Amino acid sequence: MQKHQARIYAICRRLAGNDADALDATQEALLAIVKGLERFDGRAAFTTWSYRVATNACLDELRRRSRRPQPGLPDHEGVADEALGRRPSLDPGDAVTARIDIDDALAQLPEEFKAPVVLRDLAGLDYAEIAEVLDLAPGTVRSRIARGRGRLADIMAGNHSPPDERQRT
């Protein structure tokens, strides 16, 4: 459990948009996983199964709160993410700026796009695994990831207009 908690927190953190909500959601996710261990039948990889339970628990918790994530400075500075450690560290100032930006951008993303994007780009799951985690068709996952990424790119570029207003040939 300790081994997986950082990954689960990272997902909840991206979905929640702030540390406090992410911690609460992670606690709920860990509780759901522990309670669900009896039902884990080994047919799926434990990681995939735990992502499924955790993502659903995290989304449920955030829905219950029914409040928008509040972007802001991190509650815990300078603590390395050893579990995810597949990305080089940014300059601390750049990292904070980037996180505010991505938190803000993700907060504007509909949940149906946010979860697939986070599972793909943060957790590194492939389309099939995301489909299993979110109980969606692989084609739907592919489409939602594309639309989510496109929307994020627009938001981060300062273009908050709906996609259909962009001029494409």
Place this chain on the structure above:
Amino acid sequence: MNDNTDALDELVSRYLDAEVTAEEAARVESDPELLARADAMRSAIEAVAALVDIPMIDLDQRRAIAVEASSTSTGVTDLSAVRARTIERRNRFVAVAAAVVLLAVALTAIQRVDLADDDQGDVATESTDSAGDSDAVADETLEMFADDLATEEAADMAESAAAETADWPGEEFGDDIALESSGSDAATIEGPSADVLPDELAPVETVGDIVDLVDTAYADVIGIPHRSEPFDGVCPEAIRLITDVQGDTTVSVESTIVEIDAERVTVLVALDAITGTETSGRVIIVHPIDDCAASSVVSPESP
């Protein structure tokens, strides 16, 4: 929503995930606008994937809270224990599947013998003798159960097992049934993968009885009937054989031993009370550990 924009975004997104054909990749790479879109999406991806600060102290506390909250209701907190249980269940499942095949094949063989010769006792005895003749394959198989187990001793084991009393289906098999309960000192299975079915199965008279017994066995071992998800269809050949059996054949399986090693499952069964006669028989079946449908009878040889 602009369908064309969505389609292009999906193309670019798949391009970034390397989920495109060579032709699609060439299209993206030859279009400056699509390349620019790819760069913008790549920036978004990198932002999402950027390091997340992990408040380990707080997280440890939350985990402790979660585990404590759950332990009162489930008592399960150790993943390694769950893994071990999963492996154990798989082994038991394979054992039960093997038993299903065994029972089905045994019944089929009995039925064939019944059709071929009116004197069932003689034929069944021949079957026993055939096993007792210890052809090389059968001997090798029996040695899996016991180093010095002679074929006659296997027959003795069946008789001893018949003398034992074990409630079926009320008594669980697996951990709760020691091999010694088979009544034979010669039958020694080493290693945690060995599993033993009950010494006595209640006589069954119809196909429905057999299927019910199998259901009960599955339910006792893994908690659900074999016809339930996700086990339905795991061994369709065995189920087909069972359901192909017609009529009112009465069979009592007096002793069944299943051994599982890294590559195969071996099943020894002693039969008794075939269609009301006082004959007995013995069947040894081997199948790959992951394919019970590929079962083959090594003793007695096919009629």
